[in-house]
Amino acid sequence: MKELSYDAVVIGGGAAGMAAALELEAAGRRVAVVEREERLGGILGQCVHNGFGLIEFDEELTGPEFAERFEDRLSARPIEAFLGCTVLELEVEGEAKVVSCVSRERGVMRLRAQAVVLAMGCRERNRGNIRIPGSRPAGVYTAGLAQRLVNVEGYVPGKDVAIIGSGDIGLIMARRMSWIGCNVHAVVEIMPYPSGLTRNIVQCLRDFDIPLYLSHLTTDIYGRDRVEGIEIAPIENGALVMEKAFKIPCDTVLLSVGLVPENELSRKAGVSINPMTNGPWVDSFLMTSVPGVFACGNVLHVHDLVDYVVEESRRAGRFAAEWLAGRRPSRELRVKAGANVRYVAPGRIEPGRDNKLYLRSMIVKNDAVLEVKLDGKPIRSVKKGHVQPSEMITIALGAADLVALAAQPDSTLEISIQ
Amino acid sequence: MGGGASGPGDSFDVAIIGAGVCGANIARRLSSYELDVALIDKEADVSFGVSKANSGIVHGGFHHNKKYLKARLEIQGAMMFDRLKAELDFPFARCGIVVVALHEDEMRAVEQLYSQGVENGVIGIEMCSRERMLELEPRLSRDALGGLYAPGGGIVEPYRFVFSLVESAVKNGVRVFKDWKAASARREGEAWVILAEDGRSLRARYVVNCAGLYADEVSRAFGAEDFSIKGRKGEYYLLDKLTRAKPDRVVFPVPTSISKGMLIVPTVEGTVLIGPTASEVEGKDDCSTTRSELETILRSARNMIPDISETDVITSFAGIRPTLGEDYYIEASGLVPALIQVAGIQSPGLTASPAIGEYVKDLLKKAGLRLVEKPDWDPFIDKMPRTRELSGYELDALVESDPAYGEVVCRCERVTEAEIVEAIRRGHTTLDGIKYFTRAQMGRCQGGFCTYKILKILMRETGMGWDEITKHGRGSTVLRGEL
Numbered sequence: 001m002k003e004l005s006y007d008a009v010v011i012g013g014g015a016a017g018m019a020a021a022l023e024l025e026a027a028g029r030r031v032a033v034v035e036r037e038e039r040l041g042g043i044l045g046q047c048v049h050n051g052f053g054l055i056e057f058d059e060e061l062t063g064p065e066f067a068e069r070f071e072d073r074l075s076a077r078p079i080e081a082f083l084g085c086t087v088l089e090l091e092v093e094g095e096a097k098v099v100s101c102v103s104r105e106r107g108v109m110r111l112r113a114q115a116v117v118l119a120m121g122c123r124e125r126n127r128g129n130i131r132i133p134g135s136r137p138a139g140v141y142t143a144g145l146a147q148r149l150v151n152v153e154g155y156v157p158g159k160d161v162a163i164i165g166s167g168d169i170g171l172i173m174a175r176r177m178s179w180i181g182c183n184v185h186a187v188v189e190i191m192p193y194p195s196g197l198t199r200n201i202v203q204c205l206r207d208f209d210i211p212l213y214l215s216h217l218t219t220d221i222y223g224r225d226r227v228e229g230i231e232i233a234p235i236e237n238g239a240l241v242m243e244k245a246f247k248i249p250c251d252t253v254l255l256s257v258g259l260v261p262e263n264e265l266s267r268k269a270g271v272s273i274n275p276m277t278n279g280p281w282v283d284s285f286l287m288t289s290v291p292g293v294f295a296c297g298n299v300l301h302v303h304d305l306v307d308y309v310v311e312e313s314r315r316a317g318r319f320a321a322e323w324l325a326g327r328r329p330s331r332e333l334r335v336k337a338g339a340n341v342r343y344v345a346p347g348r349i350e351p352g353r354d355n356k357l358y359l360r361s362m363i364v365k366n367d368a369v370l371e372v373k374l375d376g377k378p379i380r381s382v383k384k385g386h387v388q389p390s391e392m393i394t395i396a397l398g399a400a401d402l403v404a405l406a407a408q409p410d411s412t413l414e415i416s417i418q
Numbered sequence: 419m420g421g422g423a424s425g426p427g428d429s430f431d432v433a434i435i436g437a438g439v440c441g442a443n444i445a446r447r448l449s450s451y452e453l454d455v456a457l458i459d460k461e462a463d464v465s466f467g468v469s470k471a472n473s474g475i476v477h478g479g480f481h482h483n484k485k486y487l488k489a490r491l492e493i494q495g496a497m498m499f500d501r502l503k504a505e506l507d508f509p510f511a512r513c514g515i516v517v518v519a520l521h522e523d524e525m526r527a528v529e530q531l532y533s534q535g536v537e538n539g540v541i542g543i544e545m546c547s548r549e550r551m552l553e554l555e556p557r558l559s560r561d562a563l564g565g566l567y568a569p570g571g572g573i574v575e576p577y578r579f580v581f582s583l584v585e586s587a588v589k590n591g592v593r594v595f596k597d598w599k600a601a602s603a604r605r606e607g608e609a610w611v612i613l614a615e616d617g618r619s620l621r622a623r624y625v626v627n628c629a630g631l632y633a634d635e636v637s638r639a640f641g642a643e644d645f646s647i648k649g650r651k652g653e654y655y656l657l658d659k660l661t662r663a664k665p666d667r668v669v670f671p672v673p674t675s676i677s678k679g680m681l682i683v684p685t686v687e688g689t690v691l692i693g694p695t696a697s698e699v700e701g702k703d704d705c706s707t708t709r710s711e712l713e714t715i716l717r718s719a720r721n722m723i724p725d726i727s728e729t730d731v732i733t734s735f736a737g738i739r740p741t742l743g744e745d746y747y748i749e750a751s752g753l754v755p756a757l758i759q760v761a762g763i764q765s766p767g768l769t770a771s772p773a774i775g776e777y778v779k780d781l782l783k784k785a786g787l788r789l790v791e792k793p794d795w796d797p798f799i800d801k802m803p804r805t806r807e808l809s810g811y812e813l814d815a816l817v818e819s820d821p822a823y824g825e826v827v828c829r830c831e832r833v834t835e836a837e838i839v840e841a842i843r844r845g846h847t848t849l850d851g852i853k854y855f856t857r858a859q860m861g862r863c864q865g866g867f868c869t870y871k872i873l874k875i876l877m878r879e880t881g882m883g884w885d886e887i888t889k890h891g892r893g894s895t896v897l898r899g900e901l
Contacts, residue, residue, distance in 0.1 A: 128733030138889035156899030
């Protein structure tokens with residue numbers, strides 16, 4: 001069994017992992033990236049539609065193109081990328097962390113490092129997670145699996161499709177399935193508003209005349225060997241109205257019902273998880289509860305744009321490099337989600353420095369106001385033309401915003417939406 | 419295991435109809451004698467009927483009175499599992515069983531179960547005070563008043579048990595016919611000729627009917643006894659390995675008159691199973707789950723372990739138990755010759771099944787079948803490494819010998835390509851067959867990440883086209899076109 005040593009090991013070679021690794025290397029650190037697939041880029045490889053890179057590259061790229069640009073940057077630098085290599089375990093041995101991983105070519109390796117960056121991304125919620133009753137026939141896929149089958153493997157999972165959940169991958173797949181000649185009969189959403197980006201509702205559903213059933217619950221998936229249809233019923237005033245239930249015949253069900261950060265490895269290593277995001281609790285350095293273990297991208301919280309993932313992950317890479325150089329946050333403020341805010345990440349910021357926060361609204365509202373309070377006192381308010389849960393909100397809080405204020409040692413910053 | 423075609427020349431001493439846990443045990447038991455045995459099943463793989471979806475419990479021997487055949491077989495069968503595990507390498511553990519009383523009158527019912535257990539000769543059974551109960555299972559509700567503890571009870575992966583039994587039987591000469599639905603039968607001289615739905619046929623001197631939910635139809639096809647098997651559906655939830663609500667032992671409520679109630683089962687593979695419900699159903703193949711029943715499971719399970727959270731649910735499923743009367747019906751037919759009926763094997767069928775194998779062997783002997791022991795009978799099957807159970811050093815050595823052990827296909831349950839290939843080579847060529855054999859697609863992502871990889875391996879290893887890949891045989895094709 002091989003043992004290798006690095007300054008930092010990045011787990012996951014998607015957009016997050018690559019961005020973090022590049023920053024660590026730029027700071028002069030010896031870095032290894034461990035990726036379970038045979039190539040870098042993560043899920044971007046199957047996202048052949050465009051819309052990636054508007055912020056990062058100021059142009060519209062497809063997923064594979066976006067990934068390729070980062071791969072090129074990575075391969076130009078002395079960064080070790082272990083491909084086809086699955087991490088088995090992350091252990092903390094005193095100051096050091098040991099990442100055990102296995103691959104075809106190298107067998108089991110133990111990679112030792114002072115810092116580890118978690119960048120494993122997320123997985124799709126499935127039928128069991130949202131407890132859709134019914135039979136268990138062939139033809140029920142998560143939207144991401146269907147996307148893989150169509151875009152990479154070249155197979156058509158089914159011809160007559162119903163999509164449960166209006167997440168972005170589901171919307172993208174509604175369009176993709178229509179393009180390859182399938183009939184998409186419905187997109188069914190339990191909430192009164194779509195859970196995907198507005199641009200996807202317009203470009204993927206309206207342009208194809210695909211009906212969107214808001215406030216509808218899927219009450220049954222039926223069919224013995226292969227899916228024969230689903231039954232859905234409206235939710236009115238919070239109650240399911242079974243008398244109005246109706247059937248939608250189809251041979252395929254795609255599920256786009258949310259994403260969950262993949263933190264089983266983190267949990268087993270002792271990292272504390274925030275139940276609101278299912279990602280690790282992190283401080284102003286994007287460092288988890290285990291010193292020297294950092295987290296970024298969709299393993300920290302689910303982002304809606306890869307551009308945001310990259311931005312956050314760069315910071316995680318830089319913070320990890322600073323931490324390796326011995327710097328620690330001088331003082332931190334706790335960040336709290338206030339009214340109408342689902343969560344704010346990270347949960348701590350350092351007042352003496354420029355900070356960037358990501359948050360998600362719990363409400364749909366036009367002309368909303370983002371209120372920032374420090375120990376109950378309003379310090380900033382930002383007007384937002386429109387907020388909705390599916391669109392992540394970013395806010396930058398610079399040193400100027402915070403440092404001038406005579407904050408107490410255990411001050412709390414609260415962000416709410418009014 | 420061969421899924422071989424049968425021709426008119428195929429002639430057997432014994433044909434066993436139904437490759438569930440009873441058929442598999444009978445086949446394996448008979449494989450130790452100089453006999454030609456056929457094990458046939460209408461499904462695409464063995465264990466795809468009643469045996470695939472149940473609680474996976476080796477019962478504690480206190481639920482039924484000894485006057486019933488099922489109780490006697492349960493007690494005998496339960497004691498056979500340790501040896502079977504040593505020979506057949508399937509997941510089994512004697513984790514123990516507790517029955518929890520939440521009210522005073524439930525405590526009285528527990529006392530009755532205890533007396534019955536003592537009467538049945540259950541080893542180590544004890545009555546528990548509240549303190550003892552909470553010491554054994556600290557996650558139990560604070561409302562627990564006490565209960566019963568049977569340390570010999572256990573847990574088993576039912577399909578893996580069947581797979582191992584069938585593999586052992588095949589190793590010792592039994593032939594398996596899958597996708598072979600026995601539709602009719604006639605006597606020809608001293609033998610039965612069984613005709614499949616698709617026109618194939620085989621001859622057998624003796625026939626064992628252990629067709630589970632369809633034992634009544636098979637009996638009628640042979641012109642034997644007319645009885646009616648009713649389906650009783652049980653719905654379950656499966657919880658993630660990382661749930662905080664995992665008990666160390668199987669937790670039973672106090673039973674009702676129709677069922678043993680909804681249990682909380684820490685499975686051998688580390689997940690937690692809660693259920694089953696019990697509802698009479700019309701259609702015997704309706705394994706659908708329902709909203710209301712699933713709510714009942716959560717409520718009932720939380721009564722015993724309040725930490726059970728719906729966010730831990732990774733999947734739900736239903737199984738159907740074949741019910742006939744109060745007791746099992748295991749006898750030689752009184753109407754036609756050389757037919758042994760094994761019907762109505764509901765709970766504790768899995769526990770009793772090894773003893774049913776013995777019992778049916780004896781019935782066949784009584785009916786005139788000559789049993790001559792094979793001198794070279796091999797009770798052991800080849801143990802297969804499971805990546806998730808290995809240390810880093812062990813896995814490293816394996817990858818050296820077969821690099822496919824370095825390719826993790828299923829991340830949630832840590833299943834490598836080598837294990838998928840092994841499943842296919844052992845005859846499991848549907849997505850569900852591979853799932854039951856390896857656990858790939860069985861974890862928290864439920865196949866979201868690995869299904870396409872398994873499809874590709876399956877096509878490569880079997881030469882099947884994309885349109886031939888199914889979830890569980892018949893019309894359950896997975897793909898509908900190619901781009």
